[in-house]
Amino acid sequence: MTRILFLVMISESCNTLGQIFFKKSANRLAEPSLKGLGAYTRFLGDVFRVPYIWIGLGLMGAGLVVWMMALTCADLSFVYPVGSMQYIFVLVFSHFLLGEKIDRMKLIGTLLVVCGITCIGLS
Amino acid sequence: MKKNRLTWSILLLIVTNDTCDSLAQLLMKKGLVAPAGSLGFHEIFGFLSHNAGSWMVWLGVLIYTLNFLIWIAVLSRLDLSIAVPVASTNYITLPILAMIFLHEQVSWLRWAGIALIIAGIHFVSKSARLEPAAQSRGGGQP
Numbered sequence: 001m002t003r004i005l006f007l008v009m010i011s012e013s014c015n016t017l018g019q020i021f022f023k024k025s026a027n028r029l030a031e032p033s034l035k036g037l038g039a040y041t042r043f044l045g046d047v048f049r050v051p052y053i054w055i056g057l058g059l060m061g062a063g064l065v066v067w068m069m070a071l072t073c074a075d076l077s078f079v080y081p082v083g084s085m086q087y088i089f090v091l092v093f094s095h096f097l098l099g100e101k102i103d104r105m106k107l108i109g110t111l112l113v114v115c116g117i118t119c120i121g122l123s
Numbered sequence: 124m125k126k127n128r129l130t131w132s133i134l135l136l137i138v139t140n141d142t143c144d145s146l147a148q149l150l151m152k153k154g155l156v157a158p159a160g161s162l163g164f165h166e167i168f169g170f171l172s173h174n175a176g177s178w179m180v181w182l183g184v185l186i187y188t189l190n191f192l193i194w195i196a197v198l199s200r201l202d203l204s205i206a207v208p209v210a211s212t213n214y215i216t217l218p219i220l221a222m223i224f225l226h227e228q229v230s231w232l233r234w235a236g237i238a239l240i241i242a243g244i245h246f247v248s249k250s251a252r253l254e255p256a257a258q259s260r261g262g263g264q265p
Contacts, residue, residue, distance in 0.1 A: 026195050044192055086207075091204050100204045103250050106250035108210075110204075112239050112240070112243030114243075120232075
């Protein structure tokens with residue numbers, strides 16, 4: 001049990017750090033216009049030129065492998081609720097590493113999402 | 124440019140992203156064939172070459188790549204701690220899709236979970252709307 005918990009936590013941390021790096025790369029990119037396919041193809045060229053993207057992808061890959069390891073030794077109804085901890089991780093990490101604000105609305109909303117996923121996992 | 128606001132177009136983008144993600148997962152699940160026996164680490168190349176001919180797998184990979192780009196585009200407009208909770212919409216769309224297309228039963232606990240997630244997304248989006256007023260740093264927004 002503790003082993004699975006440990007694996008899930010590592011996977012969550014990898015994923016969250018990956019997201020942090022994605023966000024850091026997104027901050028460096030010019031904001032793409034959401035209209036038109038041309039804007040997206042230009043964006044495609046830009047995205048993979050940011051080094052942070054590759055760090056993020058690597059972390060995501062590592063997170064996925066550890067997640068698979070956790071899945072092989074536990075059932076989904078346990079891993080899912082524990083996995084929803086990622087929302088807490090993102091909230092905390094993005095506060096300390098990206099300087100994003102945690103206000104009451106965001107905290108309540110995130111906790112509700114975690115509770116919701118836990119319900120779904122238990123059902 | 125209004126930054127850090129969860130507009131309807133960004134919400135639509137996130138929901139599309141999530142729905143495509145679920146779709147890609149279904150394609151992968153249908154397309155991937157596991158070799159007989161356990162899947163050890165040294166068998167991974169066999170596994171890959173075995174599945175390289177499946178169009179479903181390739182379509183799944185293509186959708187994943189497009190989704191990744193959309194996600195980065197979303198992140199360039201929104202705080203990470205707002206975008207990630209809002210992206211939990213796939214927990215809502217997937218059971219509803221499963222109910223419609225696969226005629227799966229959705230239990231009351233699952234409905235409760237869906238309701239909680241919707242409420243959560245609502246609260247987080249409220250935070251997104253308050254943010255520009257709350258943070259006065261920068262301020263150079265035309």
